[in-house]
Amino acid sequence: MHKEEDAMDFKKVEKTAKIKDRTVKGITYTLLGIWGVAVLFPFYWMLLTSFKSYGAYNSEFIPKLYTLSPTLQNYLDAFTAVPLADYFVNTLIFTLSTTAVMLIVTVLAAFAFARLDFPGKDLAFTLFLSLMMIPNELVVITNFVTVTNMDMRNTFMGLILPSVTSVFYIYLLKENFAQVPDELYWAAKVDGTSDIKYLWKVMIPICRPTIVTVTILKVIECWNSYVWPRLITDDQAYFLVSNGIQEIRENGFGRENIPAMMAAVVVISVPLVVLFLIFRKKIMEGVARGGTKG
Numbered sequence: 001m002h003k004e005e006d007a008m009d010f011k012k013v014e015k016t017a018k019i020k021d022r023t024v025k026g027i028t029y030t031l032l033g034i035w036g037v038a039v040l041f042p043f044y045w046m047l048l049t050s051f052k053s054y055g056a057y058n059s060e061f062i063p064k065l066y067t068l069s070p071t072l073q074n075y076l077d078a079f080t081a082v083p084l085a086d087y088f089v090n091t092l093i094f095t096l097s098t099t100a101v102m103l104i105v106t107v108l109a110a111f112a113f114a115r116l117d118f119p120g121k122d123l124a125f126t127l128f129l130s131l132m133m134i135p136n137e138l139v140v141i142t143n144f145v146t147v148t149n150m151d152m153r154n155t156f157m158g159l160i161l162p163s164v165t166s167v168f169y170i171y172l173l174k175e176n177f178a179q180v181p182d183e184l185y186w187a188a189k190v191d192g193t194s195d196i197k198y199l200w201k202v203m204i205p206i207c208r209p210t211i212v213t214v215t216i217l218k219v220i221e222c223w224n225s226y227v228w229p230r231l232i233t234d235d236q237a238y239f240l241v242s243n244g245i246q247e248i249r250e251n252g253f254g255r256e257n258i259p260a261m262m263a264a265v266v267v268i269s270v271p272l273v274v275l276f277l278i279f280r281k282k283i284m285e286g287v288a289r290g291g292t293k294g
Contacts, residue, residue, distance in 0.1 A: 035281050042268075043192075050074050050263040061190055074263035083236065084264060087244035094159050094240060101164040109170045111199050114177035115185060125174075132167050144231055154235040162228065168217040169214045176210040177203055212272070212282045216275065223272055240270045 008182060040146035049057065078084055080291060113125050143162040152158030188198045204211065226242040233239060234236075248264060 011123065038141065046262050046269075047266055049259050050266045052259050054257055054259055068196045074257075074260040075267065076262040077257065078264035078267060081260070082244065082248050082264075084241075084244060086237075087239050090238060091223060091240045091242075093156060094225075095219055097156070098160045098163045098222050099215060099218045101160065102166060102169070103211070103215060104212060105165055106169045106173055107199070107204070110165060110173035110177050111195075111203060113170070114174045115199075115203075116195065129171060140231065143194060143228070147232060154233050154238050156238065158232050159229060159238065159240075163222065163225070166218070169218070173207065173210055173214060176207045180206055209282055212279065216279050216282070220272055 024061065048065070048067060051072075051074070052067050053069065053071045053073065056067065056069065113128075124271065139162075147153060147158045147162065149195060152159075152161070184202055185198060188202060193201070225240060225244060226246070229238075229240045230246070236247070245261075245268065248261060249276050
């Protein structure tokens with residue numbers, strides 16, 4: 001009798017637990033779904049608008065969530081009405097050059113702080129990290145004065161130089177380098193391996209996920225740069241895509257032809273979205289490894 005009662009109580013508890021688990025999961029998935037729609041809807045609206053004709057868009061008193069007559073004319077207008085292709089080339093030059101130089105500086109600095117011993121290393125690294133506390137606006141002002149005094153406005157050199165150092169990326173990679181066992185370094189030194197060769201043959205391959213993460217984040221940062229290029233360039237020959245979009249909105253067709261404006265934004269956004277989707281796992285892996293000690 002007691003066994004039957006215990007079995008029934010167990011089934012009731014199990015049923016209650018299942019109901020509770022399903023309820024929690026249902027609420028969680030519902031909230032995540034709402035959040036996902038809220039995040040993705042602006043991108044959907046941007047993409048949808050880019051395929052609507054100018055006349056169809058302006059004739060909609062209540063905006064529609066679909067279009068029955070998509071058109072690619074807006075994308076043609078985006079490339080023909082303004083030199084968007086030139087802005088793309090400028091952005092590629094700026095992004096690739098800045099990222100390449102930043103990687104060299106970051107890898108060497110992180111290796112020095114993580115592996116080499118020199119007087120005042122800890123103090124120097126502490127002072128270096130304190131630079132993260134300085135508001136970015138102050139850095140922009142000093143960089144602007146310096147670049148202007150060196151007569152590097154409206155040049156790629158003026159665009160690139162202030163962006164080749166990142167305290168955060170150096171810190172992230174330094175923490176990752178510090179996780180590599182000391183035994184590997186001393187074994188390499190016994191074999192007569194130089195520091196540069198050890199860095200190239202051992203440290204970089206082991207810490208490749210973090211280096212890939214830093215690279216991708218820097219590419220995204222450069223591609224989205226707006227304030228500094230806007231300050232340092234007033235010649236369209238050096239405009240980046242972000243500044244080009246602003247120029248389109250202020251002086252081009254952007255105020256009148258919203259669908260063409262959305263098409264230009266889609267063209268600029270797609271490369272970053274694709275890049276992130278391809279390397280999202282490596283980004284998360286690199287950040288996790290960089291933030292883990294031991």
